[in-house]
Amino acid sequence: MKVHHLNCATLRTPAGVLVCHCLAVETPAGLLLVDTGLGLEALRLPRARLGASFPLFCRPRLEEAETALRQIERLGFKSADVRHIVLTHLDIDHAGGLSDFPQATVHLLADELAAFQAPALRRERLLYRPLPAARWRTYSPGAADWLGFANACPLEGLPEDILLVPLPGHTRGHAGVAVRCEDGWLLHCGDAYFNRGELDGRLSLLGLYANLVQADHAARLESLRRLRALAARASARLFCSHDPSELKNKA
Numbered sequence: 001m002k003v004h005h006l007n008c009a010t011l012r013t014p015a016g017v018l019v020c021h022c023l024a025v026e027t028p029a030g031l032l033l034v035d036t037g038l039g040l041e042a043l044r045l046p047r048a049r050l051g052a053s054f055p056l057f058c059r060p061r062l063e064e065a066e067t068a069l070r071q072i073e074r075l076g077f078k079s080a081d082v083r084h085i086v087l088t089h090l091d092i093d094h095a096g097g098l099s100d101f102p103q104a105t106v107h108l109l110a111d112e113l114a115a116f117q118a119p120a121l122r123r124e125r126l127l128y129r130p131l132p133a134a135r136w137r138t139y140s141p142g143a144a145d146w147l148g149f150a151n152a153c154p155l156e157g158l159p160e161d162i163l164l165v166p167l168p169g170h171t172r173g174h175a176g177v178a179v180r181c182e183d184g185w186l187l188h189c190g191d192a193y194f195n196r197g198e199l200d201g202r203l204s205l206l207g208l209y210a211n212l213v214q215a216d217h218a219a220r221l222e223s224l225r226r227l228r229a230l231a232a233r234a235s236a237r238l239f240c241s242h243d244p245s246e247l248k249n250k251a
């Protein structure tokens, strides 16, 4: 499967310039996106789509050329070619582009959709923003083993080379997305960490931000511990959503 690494939004935070690292994957079941960035609607109706809290800290650049839709068009595809979207979680910088791909089936953990539909935590009320109705396909932590992660979920209608890997904590139903390409496994870790240094246990301003916006502290630390162990085994290439150096190096 051919994998394209995309930056689907640039965020100018007080802690530095961040990217929104998404994937476009050419699969036998059609084009698939892992996360969608902000999307065109955020440019047209920024206040309505982004709310007040997210732009305050993240200061998104809002450039049409960075939207997932315009980027896949430059690769020679159109919106309807995107048959599947796999989401790490439903924060607006990951799911905002859903409205640009109305024909896609959207795969995510059931806990994430439940949290989005009935926000109970302060972070959920602040950071989840209205999204269009989508063709949701939800999963409960599964029974598939993926490199020692015992609760991975194979995805309906997709090759076994793509799995959701539950990594809760940042949000209640947060997950990584594993993709096997020609030279081995990639794991898109979403917002399980924000900066590569966190995998080495280094403290950063973004680590503090991660604490502020987490749904479950203990679960987030456990997910991070498991990712550190995986990175140490070097059996997959890990990257998160927002670290520009990982995007530059393509993990």
Ligand SMILES: [Zn+2]
Pocket: 091, 093, 094, 191, 241, 242
């Ligand atoms: Zn994020």
